[in-house]
Amino acid sequence: MQLNFLNEPSVFHNLQHRYSKDLIYCKAGPLLISVNPLKDLQIYENDIVTAYRLKLLDIPHVYATVNTAHSEMMKDGLNQSIILSGESGAGKTEVAKHAIEYLTSLTGGDTGLQRKINHSSCILEAFGNAQTSMNDNASRYGKLTELHFTSTGKICCSRVQTFFLEKSRVVQQANGERSFHIFYQLCAGATQSLKARLSLNAASFYKYLNKSDSVRIPGAEDERRFHTLVEALEIVGICKEDQESVFSLVAAVLWLGNITFTEGNNGQVEVVADDAISTVSRLLECSTHDLIAALSTPNIQADSESKLTVEQALASRDALASYIYVSLFEWLVEEINRSFEAGKGHTGSTISVLDIFGFETYSKNSFEQLCINYANERLQQHYNRHLLKLLQEEFEMEGIDFNKVHFQDNQDCLNLFEKNPRGLFSLLDEESNSAKASDMTFSNNLKQHLSGNSCYRSEQGGNFSVRHYAGEVTYNKDGFLTKNRDSLHRKSIQLLASCSCHLPQLFASKLLQQYDSSRKFDCLNQNVGTQFKGQIFKLIQQLESSAPHFILCIRPNSKQLPDVFEKEFASRQLRCHGILEVVRMHRCGYPTRMTHQEFVSRFGILLGDIDNVSQDPLSKASAILQQHRIPPTSYQVGYTRLFFRTGQVDQLELIKNKALDGALDAQKLSQTQYTCRQFISLKIGVITLQSFIRGENARREYSFLRKLSSKELLSIKTLQGNQKTVQLQSAIRGCLARQQFIQMQSAQRLGDEMAFSPKVFARETPKGLPQENTVVSPSNMQDIRVQLVKAEATLGQKEEENAALRQQLQQLQSKWSGHEAKMRIMEDAWQQQMTSLQASLAAAKNSLAADNTPAEPRRFMVSPSPLSDSEDTMSMGNQTGASSPRPCFGSIPESHTGQEANGKSAPLGHLAKEFEQRKQIFDEEAKSLGSHNNPEQQLRQLKLRFAQWKKDYKVRLREAKAKLRKQGHADMERSHRKWWGKKHRKQPTS
Structure with missing residues (x-):
């Protein structure tokens, strides 16, 4: 709350108003005031x-x-x-x-x-x-x-x-x-x-x-x-x-x-x-x-x-x-x-x-109150020094125009206590060290030496009064010397040292150290007043080395009652602590100050163009204040320092923070753009490297394929086609098996429902026709279950066939990998041989046959063996369904050839000869498939011709068999039947 009138009633009314609303804290310039809510x-x-x-x-x-x-x-x-x-x-x-x-x-x-x-x-x-x-x-x-x-x-x-x-x-x-x-x-x-x-x-x-x-x-x-x-x-x-x-x-x-x-x-x-x-x-x-x-x-x-x-x-x-x-x-x-x-x-x-x-x-009031009030006098002096005295002295030294604020200084009271050799504590020590001294002699000694101090006044009966910053206090002289001496007899020290408990022993050991150092055997005169004054002096020194923040606590009433605010009681505390003076100093003065160099170091970032500005700190500070249009009434420039009114430095801090935030945003944007450029460059590099690697791999593959013969190339393409065919067939068979399995599951569920429900299912009939009730008989249920078992067996068989096909495919892939590895080894060996041959070309003229040696191993490595051909043929045969005919290019069965050799049947011999001729023709045509532009189409035409010849060949076999029956050759008929069964088992039709 800002006060319109700065006087004691206004300040008091503000405190009382806030206290009634339980707002116990308020600010008086740099000072925080706290009213005890009780x-x-x-x-x-x-x-x-x-x-x-x-x-x-x-x-x-x-x-x-x-x-x-x-x-x-x-x-x-x-x-x-x-x-x-x-x-x-x-x-x-x-x-x-x-x-x-x-x-x-x-x-x-x-x-x-x-x-x-x-x-x-x-x-x-x-x-x-x-x-x-x-x-x-x-x-x-x-x-x-x-x-x-x-x-x-x-x-x-x-x-x-x-x-x-x-x-x-x-x-x-x-x-x-x-x-x-x-x-x-x-x-x-x-x-x-x-x-x-x-x-x-x-x-x-x-x-x-x-x-x-x-x-x-x-x-x-x-x-x-x-x-x-x-x-x-x-x-x-x-x-x-x-x-x-x-x-x-x-x-x-x-x-x-x-x-x-x-x-x-x-x-x-x-x-x-x-x-x-x-x-x-x-x-x-x-x-x-x-x-x-x-x-x-x-x-x-x-x-x-x-x-x-x-x-x-x-x-x-x-x-x-x-x-x-x-x-x-x-x-x-x-x-x-x-x-x-x-x-x-x-x-x-x-x-x-x-x-x-x-x-x-x-x-x-006795000795304890005297020491406590002296400590408060020292703190009040520290309070006045930092809130009122130092600031005005600095204004005068720096040549600053200001309205001087007068306040109550308690230096005379401090001199009463601390002045040497005739201060209160010095006289108290002097009397305490005298064996003939008493409380009355101490009081007389104070009256003799301190009467000239305006803060001292002698009272009747040997008592005395001291005018403190918070009011006058009368002290009773009785017990001053005894409390100041704080003597403990030697026998008491020995008693503590003889205790079995470790704590009394520890206390006695500390006293004995002081006892040995003082070399006094009657008692230990500790002179409490002097020790306390030294402690307060060290405390003030420690506080002087720090930046102070003052909190003034106010007691609202003398009866310790909540929600009661006594006007005179609280006003006296405000007056003795100089609240009005502090507020007045804060309002008309310049509470914030800093050296020229400190200001430039703190706000130098706000200085834009420095080309036309002198490099001395004062010129830079003035330029900063002018650039940001700081009103001249809100600050003053001293010889070595700048002085600001309340809130002005906070305003500069806001401006600086905005500038820093802008610079930070610019740095973020720049860093983002730089990172994006780096990422794009890296991405282009990666793509280029991938393209180069793919091109190099393609060139190597093309070079390798050019060196292969047409037969080897056909074998590779055939193998790749077979692999794709196997995959397609596996997918189709899996789809068909799943559909069949779903149908069987539906049939089984329907059968279970019929079995558990004895009711008759009614079917709707057209109007005018009688209703019929159809009941599924137990025999029909048995047929459905038998079909279901057969379907499951068929499914298991298909799965076994699929597993066998996958195993054969893995074997072919492993063989193909082996062929590729051998081919790479032979290619490396060929490169080494070529290098050695080029190095010694003159010496190699007598052995031209060595030039062809690298190619032979390669053909041997990549050419398929007869075993591979037979395996491929068997694989193709196994890939067909059970109802489709399977082509066979194997040799003639032994039973058939034996019959032809013995000459027991001329028609059969003719047919066997025809079979051998056709087999040779089909083999030659199959080997020449690699030379055609479209080998797959040629292969389909070859299969079609083979199927037509096989159909015609079966017809002529049946005719020959009929002729043999007519001739009555019973034994040849049995031999022929036996041969026919063997041939049928070894060469299943496709």
């Missing part, structure tokens, strides 16, 4: 995630900010940071969680790593979040999540950094607040067996938890969240044994709070021997005697043993409990980083998400 909204579902991932939605949302960060990382290769700021209870933790979840789904990569990253927040929330008066799920630590990406934009590893866990919450809480969630979740959700092993009771049983009147949060479901925590621990990779050790230490911290002390007759503090002391020693796996000694024995000072008071013993107990819990939290963070492969090398960029404790102010 209820569940359906704006983080899978369909919303998909829409933003596919760039289908671009309305203000945390997903849109993440998309911008990821796109800039991939485009520029720079590290990115997403910084969330706002008061406690403004919803920073939830927004950060959704940002990380969307990042893991956006980039893909290792799905196992994505699950670990998403479930790690559950572990850190359980051990690091607590209920406060401002927030039911307040982060009591700062967290920076680094996501490392490969050069292709996929997550390869991650790392979590934590800052300043509020350890004092372990042992005490304000009224209406709770300790860390894990204590209540463990007491509510542990199984019965786990409760028995840890000796767990209800949360209200433990003194560390029942000091406030808030034990359960309505709707918090501690039991369910404990089961979710156990699942998250398994996903991160913490084994069952380590989980048991973690829960044992948590239970030991609770039982430590139930240990009580009494003062003996000699004034020495004694530990009450009850269930608490024995349970703690069992959970820590240490000796009960060592535990009592660590809690009740003072440190040795000046070779004399001092006595502890009950208050000091309680403080020592609380310090041990706090240290165990903080060390356990740090160990969990290390295990999470180990599962994230945080030490794995990477070459890509990073996106960091900062979720740090929000600004806090309570009725009683």
